[in-house]
Amino acid sequence: MDVELIVESLPVLWQGALLTLELFAITMVLATLLAVPLAIVRVQKAWWLRWPVEVFSQVFRGTPLLVQIFIVYYGIAQIDAVRDSWAWPYLRKPYWCAVITFVLNTTAYAVHIFRGAIQAVPHGEVEAGQAFGLSFGALYRHVILPRAMLLALPAYGNEVIKTIKRTSLASAITLSELTGVANTLVARTFAPYEIFIAAGLIYLAFAFAANHLVRRLEHRMSRHLRHLPAQHGTGPMPT
Template sequence: MNWNWDVIVEYFPRLIDGVWVTLELIFLSGLFGLMLAVPLALMRASQSRWLRLLPFGYIFFFRGTPLLVQIFLIYYGASQFDAVRESVLWPILREPYWCAIIAFTLNTAAYSAELIRGAIQAIPKGELEAADAFGMSRWLKIRRIVLPRAFGIVLPAYGNELILMLKSSSLASTITLLDITGAARTIIARTYTPLEIFATAGVLYLTIAAIMIGCFRLLEMRLNRHQHYKMPTELSAVDPRLSD
């Protein structure tokens, strides 16, 4: 078997264009999803049973149905309603780019909300009691104690969620969006070189994933730097066990 390097070199710029589309999908849907996930997580962690009911239904639906079905429901399903086609939202909902972002946002918000809820419930009660002892209001405690601690706890799992979203972004090609996979399929239809093109696309996905993992490692070290604090040398000199 001869490996066709010429086709890779010729069409590599097309794949790079798909990389930018993929990065846009991940960044925008990750940002919007996180903005939606935080209030959902706070509602899920609430003591009120009725306040937990609405986010539970939302999370149950988007975690229990395939992402591909959600994309099709938004892209193909919305156009079935005359009210949607005649509304101000139609210029957005008729575009595959924005439909993909909406679907990815709603999907990742459901998963991220559950991750953040678990992180909120994992915060030591002593820290919350200390905030109450200082007379912090509920919203001040959430802003100064709950959310910063929750983000520090949830960061590794949230990084995994974004990696999964990176791999799931290939589904955007099913609605004619030219991300990495969409660009690869278009090139293969012209060149009939699936092995070379899909292998190159796989390398691009691996490169993006490696960069994302490295960035999240650095961010985790910054947010959780208190966990890596070392005892002063004076104390370790008094008792070597303090340096362990």
């Protein structure tokens, strides 16, 4: 193994890593903004509200991400209305096709996570909010969502790390993110072992940083729970 080649390739790979971080950040921000309201819709009793969200979630969770990327990248160009629209100068570019696919895919998984977290909020807390006369919006804003976000953080942290790794599939549609740059270097150096080890180290660093940030966020959001008095079990009264 050529350790010197691994070290020398890191600065070049970092140029692709910047695009990886950009794709990841845009995906997580937009997916979270979409997933929260969709999760609220998903838990409603009206079937005509929740079923479209469930179908969307099942379709994107049940098909490979690579297939989704190819459908968006190659399929959009087949729609005449899209080619004639104002959006075509953007949708013809692989960058925006990758962003759209990543956002939709991550949203589908995030909806599933947030839906479970909302349903896991203790019913007593919801009843307490209702007893105070909170409206539907105020109840979610002040009671349900803060609690659900804390409950969802461990699973959502895993989704964050998975999203970092999913961005590598953008190289399949010619984007020069981290994996794309690694493929280019392999073609030049004929050293796939060293190049992909270097790329793997960068992905590992990103995953470690994301995991650390999620843990810090979880610790910060749960600080009020650490100040609660300890609950001691009550035994039989002495005679």
